[in-house]
Amino acid sequence: MPKEARPSTGEQAKQHALAQLRQAILHGEMAPAQRLVENELAEQFGVTRASIRAALIDLESQGLVERIRNRGSRVRVVTVDEAVAITECRMVLEGLCAAKAAVAASDEQLIELTDLGTAMSKAVADGEPVTYSDLNHELHARIREFSGQETAQELLERLNAQLVRHRFQLALRPGRPQQSLNEHLTMIEAIRARDPQAAESAVRAHLTSVIEALRD
Numbered sequence: 001m002p003k004e005a006r007p008s009t010g011e012q013a014k015q016h017a018l019a020q021l022r023q024a025i026l027h028g029e030m031a032p033a034q035r036l037v038e039n040e041l042a043e044q045f046g047v048t049r050a051s052i053r054a055a056l057i058d059l060e061s062q063g064l065v066e067r068i069r070n071r072g073s074r075v076r077v078v079t080v081d082e083a084v085a086i087t088e089c090r091m092v093l094e095g096l097c098a099a100k101a102a103v104a105a106s107d108e109q110l111i112e113l114t115d116l117g118t119a120m121s122k123a124v125a126d127g128e129p130v131t132y133s134d135l136n137h138e139l140h141a142r143i144r145e146f147s148g149q150e151t152a153q154e155l156l157e158r159l160n161a162q163l164v165r166h167r168f169q170l171a172l173r174p175g176r177p178q179q180s181l182n183e184h185l186t187m188i189e190a191i192r193a194r195d196p197q198a199a200e201s202a203v204r205a206h207l208t209s210v211i212e213a214l215r216d
């Protein structure tokens with residue numbers, strides 16, 4: 001939306017600020033512990049301080065922002081212990097989604113998962129960890145989508161948003177993409193075989209490995 005056509009107040013302004021702030025946090029443009037100054041953000045996004053404040057309240061409820069008493073807001077710092085706890089919750093929900101996808105996915109969707117696996121293999125072979133990380137994220141998103149389990153999808157979107165910084169750090173760790181790739185290919189094969197129990201087990205094994213890597 002052009003700046004001159006963008007509302008500076010009201011619900012639309014809040015939603016604009018919310019979308020911009022969320023994207024900046026998820027893309028790493030705003031680092032953990034970075035202060036979020038309402039005046040500066042209002043000027044940056046062309047909205048009122050009230051709109052920014054409302055957006056920050058929503059982001060706080062999503063676990064992306066925290067308010068420090070007498071110091072305002074900042075991008076929330078997710079500790080390793082918190083990342084592990086979140087991943088343990090992911091294990092249950094993503095295992096459910098993989099099991100559902102093994103039953104519900106269409107043949108065309110199974111081909112899409114296979115193609116993602118091929119692209120992930122190429123990214124690892126070419127030494128492109130950031131590309132691999134993006135494909136990794138996309139694969140999990142497609143499995144959630146193909147499961148048809150909307151409640152689990154909504155919960156996982158919130159959980160995964162809090163793990164962005166840790167996800168990128170793991171992707172850049174030497175040797176991690178190679179290990180992770182094999183785990184993801186096993187997930188894909190189990191879903192392609194339409195074996196819900198194997199699919200759930202593969203997801204749990206992968207996320208157990210993620211937890212071990214987080215603790216290293």
